[in-house]
Amino acid sequence: MITRRMTLQGLAAAALLAAGMGAALAEEPLTVGILIPGSKSDKGWMESGYNGLVAARAKYGDKIKVQMIENISYADMGQALTQLASANKLVIGVGGQTQADVLKVAPRFPDVKFSIVGGNAGAERPNVAGYDVKQAEIAFVAGAAAAMLSKTGAVSYVGGMEIPSIVNAGKEFGNGARYINPNVKYFESYTGNFDDVAKSKEATLAAIAQGADIHYHILNLGLRGLEQAASEKGTHIIGSYTNYCGTDPLYLAYSITGVGYQVSYAIDQAVAGTWAPGYKPFGLAMGPEASTIAVCAPTPEMTEKLKAIMEDIKSGKIKVLEG
Missing domain, CATH: 3.40.50.2300 (Response regulator)
Known part of the structure; x- marks a missing residue:
């Protein structure tokens, strides 16, 4: 009887430990890498993208962890995306100029999700989403x-x-x-x-x-x-x-x-577990x-x-x- 009681206690402890580990894993933040090729204070496209990131940080707090690279030359874009993909679960390229390099880097990181803000219909890959701002x-x-x-x-x-x-x-x-x-x-x-x-x-x-x-x-x-x-x-x-x-x-x-809107959208989808690859048009049909x-x-x-x-x-x- 003592042996049985101790075995049951051990199983209960193991179950509690497993549940605790599961909860800890569930609470791990979503790691987001974002490439802003220009200046985040340009009063234009790049600043709008950065504003979307700021909004997502305010919304999710410590549920997301962000790594950002900005002001990158075209020659260094592939290297920057590789760096981000090596350390994050979601990588966002802010601008259609990132698309060519995203499509080169993405196949090397099949478990990483890539979203291109300003992407077009040529961006279809199993782990790439192209968001067309229209x-x-x-x-x-x-x-x-x-x-x-x-x-x-x-x-x-x-x-x-x-x-x-x-x-x-x-x-x-x-x-x-x-x-x-x-x-x-x-x-x-x-x-x-x-x-x-x-x-x-x-x-x-x-x-x-x-x-x-x-x-x-x-x-x-x-x-x-x-x-x-x-x-x-x-x-x-x-x-x-x-x-x-x-x-x-x-x-x-x-x-x-809505450049910033699309940055927030990519993060929202990844946090919710509803992120999907493929081409997605935004524009007027998606609202103001x-x-x-x-x-x-x-x-x-x-x-x-x-x-x-x-x-x-x-x-x-x-x-x-x-x-």
């Missing part, structure tokens, strides 16, 4: 807002790298402006680099010289050059990614492209956190017109390019 959609809406806000009937766009998603957004910005004003003058240029301040200023000054008074962009630190040009010449900007209305009189509106327009001092007519345009894009009545 910048061309909101660029069309921004173009419409620019045409409404312009006093000169001329608007401009400066993009960084001349790649399909950035070019398509530029084309749709022009299409949106022409949707409101068929006679609008539209100036479109590319600097070849998202961070080149001098080239973006030069491109904006050239457009201003031809009458442009509202400017749009897909830039990172290059935005500083656009701001310098607009400030010197008394013109205005429609910003991108995050609504900062009321913080800077240079900006009359912001197109919301993912994509919308914020005009800082709109008229009621402007608000209604822009709302109608967004509904027509969602329904397919207005068709826009991919990207």
Whole structure:
């Protein structure tokens, strides 16, 4: 009897120990590696992505553990992703420029989940999710807002790298402006680099010289050059990614492209155990956190017109390019 009682006690102790170990394992934080190729304070894409990370940290506290790498050259991106994948369960590349290297690194780490913010339909892999921000959609809406806000009937766009998603957004910005004003003058240029301040200023000054008074962009630190040009010449900007209305009189509106929303989404899904690979479009269909327009001092007519345009894009009545 004594032997049996001790055996039962031993089994009970073992069960308690196993339960304790299981609880400890369950409480291990999700390790997240995030690559922000540019500056997290660029007032653009990278800052929006960083803001999403900050929001996730505030939401989950010690349930997640984050390793971040920022300001990485294209040549070093693969090495940075490898470093992150070696130490984390989820790796997020903030920007379509990370996609090529993610697709090279991911097969070496089949147990790591990779999410690309700004990924496209070519990112399908068993452990890779590509989140398409659909910048061309909101660029069309921004173009419409620019045409409404312009006093000169001329608007401009400066993009960084001349790649399909950035070019398509530029084309749709022009299409949106022409949707409101068929006679609008539209100036479109590319600097070849998202961070080149001098080239973006030069491109904006050239457009201003031809009458442009509202400017749009897909830039990172290059935005500083656009701001310098607009400030010197008394013109205005429609910003991108995050609504900062009321913080800077240079900006009359912001197109919301939910970069930070997608960073938070990837972490939410991984924490919940519902993360899935494959292509996922965001854009206007995912709601205002993912994509919308914020005009800082709109008229009621402007608000209604822009709302109608967004509904027509969602329904397919207005068709826009991919990207």
